[in-house]
Amino acid sequence: MRELTILAKYPFLQDTRQFIKENGPSIDELLYNPPYERARIIGIERLDNALKHRDVGSRSLASESDCIMEILSYPLARMVAVCIGDPYFKKRYALGEASHMYKQLLNESTSFLLSIAKELDVTVQYNTEKNTIKIFFKNYLRNAPTRYKEWKIVNRGIRNGFLSVSHKDLARILLESLRKRINKELVTRKCDSNVYDLFSSDIKRFQYTLATQQKKMEATPVGKISVEKLPPCMTEVLAAIQSGENVPHMGRFSLVAFLSSLKLSTAEILKLFSTAPDYQEDKTKYQVEHITGASSSTEYKCPGCEKMRTYGICPVDKMDDLCKKIRHPLSYYNNKWKQEKQKP
Amino acid sequence: MRTGNSVQKSLEFLKNTFQTYYASNKVKLPERFGRREFAFVLFGGKGMVRHLGFDKSELLQEFLSERGAQHAYYSSAYYQYPTAPKMVEKNWLGAELIFDLDSDHLPNAEQMGYVESLLAVKKEFIKLIDDFLLGDFGFKEKYMELYFSGGRGYHCHVKDPAILDLDSNERREIVDYITGRDLQDSLIFHEQATGRKRYGGHSFTSGKSLKMPTPDQDGWKGRISRGIIDLVYEIKKSDNPQKRLEEYGVSVRDAERLVAELSEERMRRIQDGMLDQSKTIRKFFLNSALRKTAVALTAGETDEPVTCDVKRLIRLPSSLHGKTGLKVVKINIDELKEFNPLRDAVVLPEDPVRIALQKSVNIQMNNQHFHLENSDQEVPSYLAVFLIGRKQAILL
Structure with missing residues (x-):
C-alpha cells in the first residue's frame, strides 16, 4: 500500500479505493455523520474549482486527518457530479481531476x-x-x-x-x-437520491450556472449568409463549383454540410450549385438532402480543419490569421460575425 | 459497326463466365463474416445491391454462382446488425485497418499502361508494408493480409486486435504519418553555431551550419536523412547532374551552385548530417526526400483515403474483378516482390473465344505473349474477359 499522502494526491488510484473499502466510513456515515462534514465541503470545492479553474485544486495534506478528508472528498464529488446530470459538467469535472493529476505528476x-x-x-x-x-x-x-x-x-x-x-x-x-476514464465512469453511473437530497442546493446552484452559460453561447449570431465571411476553403470550393471545375466529392460534401449548418435551406443550397455547367437538379437535390438529413437518418456535420487538410481541401497557401486561430470552418464564419459586431 | 446486340452479348458472356467460375470455385469468407455487410454490383444491374448478410458460406457461394456478381464487396467493419438498412442502426463494433493503393493515386498514372502502372503502385505498396507497417508501426506479419485488388492496385488489411476499435480521427493520424503530411522542417533541419566570438563581456555565435538528422534516427527524421543521401548520390552519379536537378524543379542558378559544391568531402559531410546549404536548397531536399520516401496514398485532389473511413466497403478477397476477370488473390509478404498480376491472378479458363478488338493489343498474360491486330481474333477466355471488361474488345 502506498503512503497516505500519495493516496490523497491521487484519489483515483486502485489503492485509494482499497483504502476506503478497508478503513473508510459507510456511505451513510460519509453523507450524514458530523466528522465528515469537511470531506463533504471539499467535495463541493472540487466541483467548483473544476468548473471555474479547470483544476480541482490543492489543499493542505499536513496531517493524517487532512489526507483522509481529501481522500473521502473524491467519491463525494463524483456522486454529486453524477446528480448534476449535465454531460458538459461531467466532462469539465473529469478534466479538472485530470489536469490536477498532470500538474502533480x-x-x-x-x-x-x-x-x-x-x-x-x-x-x-x-x-x-x-x-x-x-x-x-x-x-x-x-x-x-x-x-x-x-x-x-x-x-x-x-x-x-x-x-x-x-x-x-x-x-x-x-x-x-x-x-476519458473518469468521464466514462460518470456517464454510466446513476444519481443516488440520498446524495441528491443532501446536496440539492449545491446541485441546483451548478445547474443554474450551466444554464446561464448555455444561453450566452446560443446568442452568437448566424444571420443571413454572407459570402465575404466564408473561410478560404469554402470560398475556393464555391468558386470552383460556380466556374464549372471538377470539385472532389469531399469538397462538395463539406460545402453542403457547412451551408446546412448555417441554416440554409435545400432550395437555397441548390441555387448556389445551379450555376455549375454540369448541374443536374434531381441528382444534386438527392445528394444535398442526404447530407442535410432531410432524406437520410443522419445530419452530416462539416468536417473540421484537420480533416479538411487531410482530404486536401484546405488551401494551405491561402490561410489567413483567423484560420490559424480556429479549428473548424464554422468557427471562422462565426468569428467574422463577431468581429463585425464589435466594429463601431 | 458495333451494335447494341453485341454489347449485350459481351455482357452475357462475362456473366456466364463468372457464374461458371463461382459454381466450382470457393470464395474464402472473411473472419466474423456473420457480422459483415456484403454488397454487389450485378451484371446489367443498376447501382449496388447493399446491406446483405450471409451466415453460411454456402449461401454466399449460391448467390455468386446464381447471380454472377460483377463486383463483390464486404465491409471492413463488423456490426451488431450488418443487414440493417441504415448505417446508424447497424451498430458499429470495430473495423480492420485498410490500405487501398490504386494506380489512380500516382502522380503520372495517365501516361502509364496497365502493367507499368501496376508496377509503380507495387513499389509504393512495398514501401508501405516494409517501411511503415512492419517497421515503424511494428505490426506483426500474422496480422497483415495483402491482396491484389484485381484491378489497378493492392490492398492491405491489418487485423491486429489492438487497432480494430480505432476511430476515424485516429486512423487519419496514421495516414498523415504515412503520407508525411504536416512534417515540420524545423524539426528535421536545425542550425548549429560553428563558433563563438567575444565582444567586450558578451559572447556571440559566429557562423552557422545547417544540420540534418542522421540516417539511423527513428521515424521521419531518419527517413528524410536517408532520402537526402540517396538523392545526393543519385544526382552526383547521373550523367548530367545539373539537368537532373533542374528536372527536380531546382532553379538553374541553384542547381549550378549545388553541383559545384558537391565534392567528395561535401558528400561525406552530408552523410554525417552537415548540410550547410542555403534555404532554397534545404527546401528542395526536404520536398524531394519526402516525395521519395512517403507513400502516395492520395493524389491530394480527387480521392479520399480509404483508411480513415471506418465503414468502408472493400473488395471481397478471392472474388473476381468485373473489369478484368482477375482474382483478388492473397499475396504472401515474401512473394510480393515477385508478384505478377497478369500471371498470378489469372484464374479463368483457356477455352478459346472469338472477339473483335478496337485497337491492336500487345500483352503478356498467363506466361504467353499475345500480339493481336485490331481485327477479329480467337483468344483464351481469360484474355477475352480482360479485354472486354476493359472495353478494348467485344464478343463476336
Missing part, C-alpha cells in the same frame, strides 16, 4: 509516473540505461493532442510501434487518459 519521479501509466492501462517501455520512455502507438493515438503539429506522429520518432516521449509528454498523455 510533473514533479514526481519517472518510476512513479510509470506506475500511474500502468494503472491507466497505458503501455510504456522504460530503458533504465538511457533513461528513455517509449509509449505504444495506440495509447498515443488515443490520448495525445495530435491536433497540434508538434504532437503529430510525423514530427516524432516511431519504431516498432513505440514512440519516444518525455516525462512531461507522458504526463500530458496520462491527463487525457484519466479524463
Whole structure:
C-alpha cells in the first residue's frame, strides 16, 4: 500500500479505493455523520474549482486527518457530479481531476509516473540505461493532442510501434487518459437520491450556472449568409463549383454540410450549385438532402480543419490569421460575425 | 459497326463466365463474416445491391454462382446488425485497418499502361508494408493480409486486435504519418553555431551550419536523412547532374551552385548530417526526400483515403474483378516482390473465344505473349474477359 499522502494526491488510484473499502466510513456515515462534514465541503470545492479553474485544486495534506478528508472528498464529488446530470459538467469535472493529476505528476519521479501509466492501462517501455520512455502507438493515438503539429506522429520518432516521449509528454498523455476514464465512469453511473437530497442546493446552484452559460453561447449570431465571411476553403470550393471545375466529392460534401449548418435551406443550397455547367437538379437535390438529413437518418456535420487538410481541401497557401486561430470552418464564419459586431 | 446486340452479348458472356467460375470455385469468407455487410454490383444491374448478410458460406457461394456478381464487396467493419438498412442502426463494433493503393493515386498514372502502372503502385505498396507497417508501426506479419485488388492496385488489411476499435480521427493520424503530411522542417533541419566570438563581456555565435538528422534516427527524421543521401548520390552519379536537378524543379542558378559544391568531402559531410546549404536548397531536399520516401496514398485532389473511413466497403478477397476477370488473390509478404498480376491472378479458363478488338493489343498474360491486330481474333477466355471488361474488345 502506498503512503497516505500519495493516496490523497491521487484519489483515483486502485489503492485509494482499497483504502476506503478497508478503513473508510459507510456511505451513510460519509453523507450524514458530523466528522465528515469537511470531506463533504471539499467535495463541493472540487466541483467548483473544476468548473471555474479547470483544476480541482490543492489543499493542505499536513496531517493524517487532512489526507483522509481529501481522500473521502473524491467519491463525494463524483456522486454529486453524477446528480448534476449535465454531460458538459461531467466532462469539465473529469478534466479538472485530470489536469490536477498532470500538474502533480510533473514533479514526481519517472518510476512513479510509470506506475500511474500502468494503472491507466497505458503501455510504456522504460530503458533504465538511457533513461528513455517509449509509449505504444495506440495509447498515443488515443490520448495525445495530435491536433497540434508538434504532437503529430510525423514530427516524432516511431519504431516498432513505440514512440519516444518525455516525462512531461507522458504526463500530458496520462491527463487525457484519466479524463476519458473518469468521464466514462460518470456517464454510466446513476444519481443516488440520498446524495441528491443532501446536496440539492449545491446541485441546483451548478445547474443554474450551466444554464446561464448555455444561453450566452446560443446568442452568437448566424444571420443571413454572407459570402465575404466564408473561410478560404469554402470560398475556393464555391468558386470552383460556380466556374464549372471538377470539385472532389469531399469538397462538395463539406460545402453542403457547412451551408446546412448555417441554416440554409435545400432550395437555397441548390441555387448556389445551379450555376455549375454540369448541374443536374434531381441528382444534386438527392445528394444535398442526404447530407442535410432531410432524406437520410443522419445530419452530416462539416468536417473540421484537420480533416479538411487531410482530404486536401484546405488551401494551405491561402490561410489567413483567423484560420490559424480556429479549428473548424464554422468557427471562422462565426468569428467574422463577431468581429463585425464589435466594429463601431 | 458495333451494335447494341453485341454489347449485350459481351455482357452475357462475362456473366456466364463468372457464374461458371463461382459454381466450382470457393470464395474464402472473411473472419466474423456473420457480422459483415456484403454488397454487389450485378451484371446489367443498376447501382449496388447493399446491406446483405450471409451466415453460411454456402449461401454466399449460391448467390455468386446464381447471380454472377460483377463486383463483390464486404465491409471492413463488423456490426451488431450488418443487414440493417441504415448505417446508424447497424451498430458499429470495430473495423480492420485498410490500405487501398490504386494506380489512380500516382502522380503520372495517365501516361502509364496497365502493367507499368501496376508496377509503380507495387513499389509504393512495398514501401508501405516494409517501411511503415512492419517497421515503424511494428505490426506483426500474422496480422497483415495483402491482396491484389484485381484491378489497378493492392490492398492491405491489418487485423491486429489492438487497432480494430480505432476511430476515424485516429486512423487519419496514421495516414498523415504515412503520407508525411504536416512534417515540420524545423524539426528535421536545425542550425548549429560553428563558433563563438567575444565582444567586450558578451559572447556571440559566429557562423552557422545547417544540420540534418542522421540516417539511423527513428521515424521521419531518419527517413528524410536517408532520402537526402540517396538523392545526393543519385544526382552526383547521373550523367548530367545539373539537368537532373533542374528536372527536380531546382532553379538553374541553384542547381549550378549545388553541383559545384558537391565534392567528395561535401558528400561525406552530408552523410554525417552537415548540410550547410542555403534555404532554397534545404527546401528542395526536404520536398524531394519526402516525395521519395512517403507513400502516395492520395493524389491530394480527387480521392479520399480509404483508411480513415471506418465503414468502408472493400473488395471481397478471392472474388473476381468485373473489369478484368482477375482474382483478388492473397499475396504472401515474401512473394510480393515477385508478384505478377497478369500471371498470378489469372484464374479463368483457356477455352478459346472469338472477339473483335478496337485497337491492336500487345500483352503478356498467363506466361504467353499475345500480339493481336485490331481485327477479329480467337483468344483464351481469360484474355477475352480482360479485354472486354476493359472495353478494348467485344464478343463476336
